[in-house]
Structure formats: C-alpha cells, structure tokens
Amino acid sequence: MDEVKSEAIGQKVLTKLSPGQQLIKIVHDKLEALLGGGDNDVTFNSGKPTVIMMVGLQGTGKTTTAGKLANLYKTKMKKKVLLCADDTQRPAAIDQLKTLADSIEVDCYIDRTGTKPPLIAKAAFDKARNEKYDVLIIDTAGRLQIDEPLMDELKEIQKIIPVDETLLLVDAMSGQDAVNVATTFNKEIPLTGLVMSKLDGDARGGAALSIRKMTGVPIKYAGVGEKIEDLENFHPDRMADRILGMGDVLTLIEDIQAKIDEKQTEKTSRRLMNGQFDLNDLLSVMKQMKKLGSLSKILGMIPGMPKISQEQMDFIQTELRNYEIIINSMTPQERKKPEIVKASRKSRIVKGCGLSNQEINRLLNRYDAMKKQLPQMKGIMQMGQMAKMFNQNPSGR
Numbered sequence: 001m002d003e004v005k006s007e008a009i010g011q012k013v014l015t016k017l018s019p020g021q022q023l024i025k026i027v028h029d030k031l032e033a034l035l036g037g038g039d040n041d042v043t044f045n046s047g048k049p050t051v052i053m054m055v056g057l058q059g060t061g062k063t064t065t066a067g068k069l070a071n072l073y074k075t076k077m078k079k080k081v082l083l084c085a086d087d088t089q090r091p092a093a094i095d096q097l098k099t100l101a102d103s104i105e106v107d108c109y110i111d112r113t114g115t116k117p118p119l120i121a122k123a124a125f126d127k128a129r130n131e132k133y134d135v136l137i138i139d140t141a142g143r144l145q146i147d148e149p150l151m152d153e154l155k156e157i158q159k160i161i162p163v164d165e166t167l168l169l170v171d172a173m174s175g176q177d178a179v180n181v182a183t184t185f186n187k188e189i190p191l192t193g194l195v196m197s198k199l200d201g202d203a204r205g206g207a208a209l210s211i212r213k214m215t216g217v218p219i220k221y222a223g224v225g226e227k228i229e230d231l232e233n234f235h236p237d238r239m240a241d242r243i244l245g246m247g248d249v250l251t252l253i254e255d256i257q258a259k260i261d262e263k264q265t266e267k268t269s270r271r272l273m274n275g276q277f278d279l280n281d282l283l284s285v286m287k288q289m290k291k292l293g294s295l296s297k298i299l300g301m302i303p304g305m306p307k308i309s310q311e312q313m314d315f316i317q318t319e320l321r322n323y324e325i326i327i328n329s330m331t332p333q334e335r336k337k338p339e340i341v342k343a344s345r346k347s348r349i350v351k352g353c354g355l356s357n358q359e360i361n362r363l364l365n366r367y368d369a370m371k372k373q374l375p376q377m378k379g380i381m382q383m384g385q386m387a388k389m390f391n392q393n394p395s396g397r
C-alpha cells in the first residue's frame, strides 16, 4: 500500500477515537518509534560462523539467555550452534551452561585448565569454523560492577576473533542502574544489541526507553521467564503498551465514563473545591467507587501503582464497608458535622450499627485526616470530569 493511502487510513482511525484515546495513541506511536528503529534482529553470516558474545553484569541473565538463544536458533532457524563457556570467574556458570546445552542437545565448548578467556574464545571459534557451525555463542564472565579487568577481557576477545554481535544483558527490574551500566558498556566496547531480561516481572520497562535513547543501540530480544523457551524477539509496540499500561488506562477511562454518576460527582467536586467535606460526601465517594468494582481492580488499572497484597486489600474493603454501616447509623446532623459525635452519641451509634467504639473512632480519625488532604481528594473527584472531557468530540459535534 502506498504511503499516502496508508496515512489517510491512519488519520481516519485517529479521528474516530475520542481526544483522550487520540492522545494516548499519539504518545504510544511516539514511544514505539523511540523504542524501535535500527536492526532488530541478528544478521547471520553465510559460509562462516556468526559470533555472538553475551556481556553484562552478574546475575543479569547472560548464561540463561545464551542457552535460550541457542535453542531459538536451533529449533526455529535450524542453525548448527556451538556454545562457549567463557565465564571462568564462576565455575558454576560453566556447569550451568553445560546443563542447558545438554537439555537442548547443543554442543558446548569447555576448557577447565585455567586458560585465559580470550584464548578459550579463540579455540571455540576455530572449532566452530573448522566444524562448520553456523553460530557461536560466547557466555562471558559477569562482575558485580563494571571494572577494568572485565572490559579488557572483553576487548581482547573482540580483538582476536571476529565478533559479529555483542549483546548486553539488561535486567528490566534494575531501572536507572541499567541505564548507567548500558551507557558505560557501550562507551567501552561498542554494543550491537541489547537483551532485556526479566520482563515477566513487575517492571513496566521504562528503562528500555532510556537505554535505547542514551545508547542508540537496538533492543533485539526480551527475556520473559526462566524457561529455555522464554525468549522473544523484541516488539517495540508491545513495549510501548507496557510502558503506558495502555489497555488498562483506556479501560479505566471507559469504566469511569460508564459508571460514575456525573451529576453526583460534579456536586461532590464542587463541595470539595469549596473546602466542604462531610460524611455524606465520603459516603457518596464510596458508593461511586463500589460501582467501578473492587478496589484492587481500580488500583491495578492505574499505571505505576504499587502492588497491594490481597490481605491488605481485604482489610481496606472491610474498613470501607464498616464506614458505610457507621455513617448510615448517624443522624443527618451528625453526618454534616461529625465533630459533634461525642461519647453519648457514639454509644447510640454503636447500638445501631453493631460495631465497636473503636471502629467509630477510626472512621472519625480517618475523616479528620482526609479533610486535611482535601487537595488530593479534589484530584480523585475530578477523574469523572476528565473521563467526560476525554470522550467529547473536539468540534463539539
């Protein structure tokens, strides 16, 4: 399809979206462009082995990923693969790679005689060339932090054998640290690609964006689990989705739009803005939240929200239910002016709602604390307004 035509279709799709969705789509596309670009896969040589060197700090997943790549190239691309255990720092790493190699029936070059890593790499390369392997994957040593001996060793390997791909392992969970590591590695030994490991974890993966931007090096693969088949080619669009939590944001906006009682929300918002907040307002906010589903569902849909355990969630839900029961046992005057609820009123409410004095005190203390946090409360109440604004057509039609 020619570009003009596809652009016209793209515009048509865009104009069908609400302004909020359009905004998210534009940000998404921009993110995708920033994350992608460049060559997103390994290019294989013909007639001589393609040499891939895995580098990175300790525990980032080099050995595991070396095995995963060997498996991918062997099973999906029918390549003859040789692994090289060049991590002489950690003897267990040699056994780890050998076990992985055996499990996928791939050859593994091992030298336990104290030979220096660059010479082991050279011997493995000679074997790969002489025995017509398509790919040689070298698992190098990791360090706790970047140091000179490590860099010298890697530079030496690059000097004595023709390394086609130097892939840096980046742990998605390590955030800004990963950005610093990648930038330093790339300055010392030019990288041809990055592998983000542990993307099956909780990390949103914002580090991928910074690393891509800071180094200009393409992200080629994503590790999505501990098993040998848990490796994917890197998809910038999926990563953009993940960073934005896009599906979730749209669902949240739609849910709010569909379920929130706009008139009630507006009324409560206005009262909040005027600094008026009583127990009737609290009851109304809780009723609106109930309509959106469980609290954990709402919090889970907001990008960047820390995970809350089921136990904590159950506790919060019970507290909210109790507040509702207590407020319903109060007189209209008490709801409007909770500060008048003293000992005798409390014992009447206790009798009415079947809960304890302590629980009533907790509600009143919470109410006091909330009143002090009115500015943030305003923001929450405005979500309903935002949803409305997002779904309006900009031309007003």
Ligand SMILES: Nc1nc2c(ncn2[C@@H]2O[C@H](COP(=O)(O)OP(=O)(O)OP(=O)(O)O)[C@@H](O)[C@H]2O)c(=O)[nH]1
Pocket: 056, 057, 058, 059, 060, 061, 062, 063, 064, 065, 087, 090, 093, 141, 142, 143, 169, 197, 198, 199, 200, 201, 222, 223, 224, 225, 226, 230
């Ligand atoms: N969940 C998850 N775990 C991973 C992933 N990749 C690697 N791991 C785990 O991370 C841990 C460290 O992986 P290794 O492959 O031993 O790391 P390394 O970089 O070779 O470590 P050193 O040899 O000490 O430098 C292991 O427990 C792996 O199973 C991934 O994509 N997801």
